[in-house]
């Protein structure tokens with residue numbers, strides 16, 4: 095299912111498309127990120143063949159109708175692992191396949207429907223992994239984390255050697271909507287072992303012989319260079335397999351890095367199949383003593399993790415540490431406790447306030463605002479987005495951001511601070527008029543469990559704001575406190591002004 099990122103920026107969709115195998119060879123664009131840092135052409139997409147079908151021949155459907163008659167997928171020249179072709183030829187069709195895996199492997203299970211997937215006529219897949227008999231669900235995913243396209247992606251740590259069954263569904267059928275199917279709904283499905291030696295962006299921790307349990311022995315992450323050569327991407331596969339396990343990683347930022355993001359992936363059999371994901375995930379300075387950002391993975395689960403991730407400012411050519419812990423108070427580990435993160439740096443960010451991190455009082459009133467934010471018009475011309483970022487420099491800081499809106503338009507607002515890993519408490523947003531009057535209902539406060547997300551989309555905290563009078567408006571941001579441990583004071587907002595579709 096398509097989803098939208100509203101805070102803006104950072105997501106480097108092309109980087110994620112390059113992981114592991116040849117199933118994604120075309121350059122793609124992460125939708126909805128909007129801002130200046132969002133679209134980068136990647137030179138690191140895989141060079142392996144992207145298709146297992148021969149040109150010109152009629153599409154074939156190799157899938158079974160149940161795990162009992164599912165065919166074993168087969169190796170394909172030029173691709174890792176095993177693959178098969180399928181078609182969701184009619185509404186309600188589901189296809190089944192099998193693959194073999196060995197305990198201790200990290201595997202990817204993916205679909206590839208070709209194209210950019212943003213055409214409504216193209217297939218949106220969901221994959222579910224079962225045991226061989228189809229009796230026990232092991233893992234499931236609709237799309238990738240973070241969202242790249244409607245193709246599906248699962249990373250799984252194999253705990254039990256054996257044969258596994260995959261079911262491929264069409265999204266609307268799977269979700270209880272109006273099922274779709276068409277002879278053109280062809281796809282490839284694959285399962286392959288991750289090759290940590292071949293792909294520099296892939297990292298796995300040292301368990302079952304842990305050597306990365308302290309800041310001083312942090313494991314150095316290897317990363318792929320993406321974008322224009324000034325961004326890096328690292329994927330982390332970790333086990334939390336003893337009660338005292340804690341994993342430390344070190345990432346060195348490239349030149350021009352100014353921001354970064356660590357994306358989470360879901361646990362449980364309704365996610366990537368981890369018995370339990372981690373607890374606190376913490377970004378620290380190179381000494382491991384200053385906490386820059388922290389999120390408790392356990393606060394969210396499933397598809398909600400698409401919008402819940404560590405997102406923070408960075409300095410170029412600098413070492414950072416990432417610490418991954420088991421959930422607070424956790425007892426003995428589960429049968430297969432693991433996590434998969436995608437970490438990326440960015441060389442561009444939302445438009446920043448002139449006030450900066452160390453000062454306040456510069457833009458604390460309507461009269462002293464930095465001035466109008468530069469808008470970015472969507473490709474369909476219906477939405478202008480204003481991506482802004484700054485700091486709650488002190489408790490009591492106020493930041494005014496100016497943007498225009500016309501009568502009849504709607505304003506969707508998405509802001510993240512605490513829920514992006516900062517230590518800002520009581521982060522509060524309002525929209526005010528040019529007379530500095532609160533627009534009705536345009537007020538909200540972030541807490542550990544609640545976003546500031548005023549939109550019509552899934553997971554919104556409030557509806558968008560209706561504009562009845564043309565003029566300049568102000569998003570006004572403030573706070574009520576700062577965490578005693580987490581030093582990050584940053585925030586980001588995306589302000590989206592749209593003409594509602596009739």
Ligand SMILES: [Ca+2]
Pocket residue numbers: 095218219220235236237243244245246265
């Ligand atoms: Ca999907």
Ligand SMILES: [Ca+2]
Pocket residue numbers: 299300301304332333334335339340341
């Ligand atoms: Ca570990």
Ligand SMILES: [Ca+2]
Pocket residue numbers: 447449450454484485486487491492493
């Ligand atoms: Ca500020």
Ligand SMILES: [Ca+2]
Pocket residue numbers: 449454455456457458491492493494
């Ligand atoms: Ca201010």
